[in-house]
Amino acid sequence: MTGRAERRRRLLPARAVVYFVLALCLFSSSDSAGPPGYRAVLRTLTDKLRHLPGGLVQHLPTSSALTRARQRLGDKPLQALFERRCGAQATPTTPGAFAFGLRLVAWDGTALDVPDTPENAATFGFTGRDGTNKSGNPQVRLMALIECGTHAVIDAAFDSIARFSEHKLARRLLASLRPDILLLADRNFASHELWGLVEATGCHLAWRIKKNLVLPPLWVLPDGSYVSVMPTPAEGQRLGNARFQGRTPTGLPDGHLVRIIDYTVTVRPQHGPVQTEKFRLATSLLDHRQAPARQLAQLYHQRWEIENGFAELKNRLRGAGFILRSKTPELICQEIYALLTVYQALCALKVHAAEQGEIDPDRISFITTVRLARLTTAGQTAANPQILCAARREVVQELLNDRLPPRRDRRCQRLKKPPRNTFEAKRRDEPRPPSRVSYSLKVTRNPGHAPSPAETP
Template sequence: MPSAIAEGSQAPLNRLAAPSDRRFGERIRLGVLTEEISPELVDEVVELTGCGERRRRLLPARAVVYFVLALCLFSSSDSAGPPGYRSVLRTLTEKLRHLPGLCVQRLPTSSALTRARQRLGDKPLQALFERRCGTLATTVTPGAFAFGLRLVAWDGTALDVPDTPANAAEFGFTGKGGVNQSGHPQVRLMALTECGTHALVDAAFDAVARFSEHKLARRLLASLRPDMLLLADRNFAGYQLWGLARATGAHLAWRIKKNLVFVPLRVLSDGSYLSIMRTPAENIRHGQARAAGRTLTEPPRGHLVRIIEYTVTIHPQAGPPRTETFRLVTSLLDHRLAPAHQLARAYHQRWEIENGFAELKNRLRPS
């Protein structure tokens, strides 16, 4: 939890009596929050997006940006439900309000905070995310690199959003009868995450009913780089998306479903084999040939890939061990540079994105 530290005698709120009578946020420092997101950066995005105040206000744009960030930071601090606006602001400025020479008169009202948030809008927060997202791992970060490549993963999850008419119209409801179990509109969040640090490299969201993970993944392609190894679960493998992701220069290692047919072209010494991820038209042609009992002699058209098969044994605390077969498709074709057992170990890092979603949904957000 961030602790607030005032610089000099500047007051954190216009309602705090202090000799300089400064507004909230002019020289506010909030421990880890302002260490990670400096006031100078906030001022930059506010100016860039044209959301700065045109006249002197009790709640300047910089202060409102930090207030909105605090709404996320303290969203689960009240076990009975999300805390109110004034409760969050009180927590945010608690240390400041107890400094010598600062006398608390009153906090801004909830309606004043609502209007300030509406004036700010979402553009400064989007610009702030674009400046702060990205990779953080160094070469000594555990689980961050394999084969000289930075391990990243992408996946999607669904999030409830406030049940307002605007959200219902924009995102809609899911589930039976158009309403999910929680009764809230939902968005699908698609994230690209650095495995070693859980840092968000990029993210996109939209309505669950209208946008699949495959559609949203296309919005993240621009953030892939040639020094990355992208990990993904078995819902993503497909000729078109594979080609788009590989065209960025990034290498890929994705899990594939058991019913997908990959005919070995060449079996390698580590047990993996080279094959072709066929085009949709080739899949139809080969399927028709199999049904007719014909054998096609010419090689299929598609992406040259490498297939790795291995088993994972789970030892639960209660019950017998369970074994599951995994199949990976990868663009790392040289088994000498990327042996099968090392690729299987690297793919295990994909679960870090699930841990990142757990941090977001179960810890930062109220249950």
């Protein structure tokens, strides 16, 4: 389908290389000291095969041979595999997956660190307005559309962090939006153009917007919300100037008809002062009887499920602090598609276990899912279908036995942890120290040391 089939019989056929790349992502953080090497992953993957009678796998290829096999494969087969596996997984009975008859979905962006090679730096770039090294490594911007109830990846797009913003990448995900979806987003996405593009797909929206936007009410609804217009950029400037000059804007502004919900959230911690924060929500659900304001306000916190999904993808699966291993842009794309495919398969396993236990998928531990997948993958390589079904049932039962307690109410501050060391960060424009140096050693005498009898002439 992608034109990557081998033309002659090889020790590493294309199909085997696909499994190998997926295994690289599954075992990416199995060692706290860093990702395991190519041969270590392949040794784990073929352990049962190497002990079969007849020795189907006698010798492990070298790391360079595995790298060349990845280069021959390219990224298209993994892209096709991800596009086949991605999609929503919740059913109408899945807890927390639907509201007002609509599927709850959120989108947001994140960044993935890649190795600092000249090819990756030229293709993906660095964070910062001038493109210089504001981050330690080149980065890829990943934009994902995630189902809130299951954390399944409905669609994803990624590209250079220096040249593509979240708004640009969001346009690539519009084809995956459907009329039965309620899309949640943070306040950085609210714009007249992007709102119109999403609304044109038939999808419903519930986005947080900035509190300083001028949105005069057209009429107030019984639940306290009001209908207004999200103005075009020109109309927004006119409304802002009128407000600054103390005048009341005249005429109905051009823009999208929206419903505005202003509300406050009061946090009462067990220890410490009470804190209150104001929020403003814009939605395309104009009927207050279908979607009451209080229920929409309570629903918006589901947007944070995408942050939990990114934490599972980047910290639990890939490993916190680890960067992707590929040295070239094509292999970076191959690795990201493989990482998303493995994550989607783990989410599917979580959802299947939750359905068997008739519980919320949030009660299934993702860390336990990853560990069980790693433990059983090597044993399933040489297994027959009956053994595979039995192993799957055992994994599901283990996940149900190790279920998480119900979530408690908590508040997480957006604070950055201090680094483990206090060394000054090296910028990319700083010259590198010389790689070849010479050392000399000389033992010096303490000036106050009295000579021993053996040293006396």
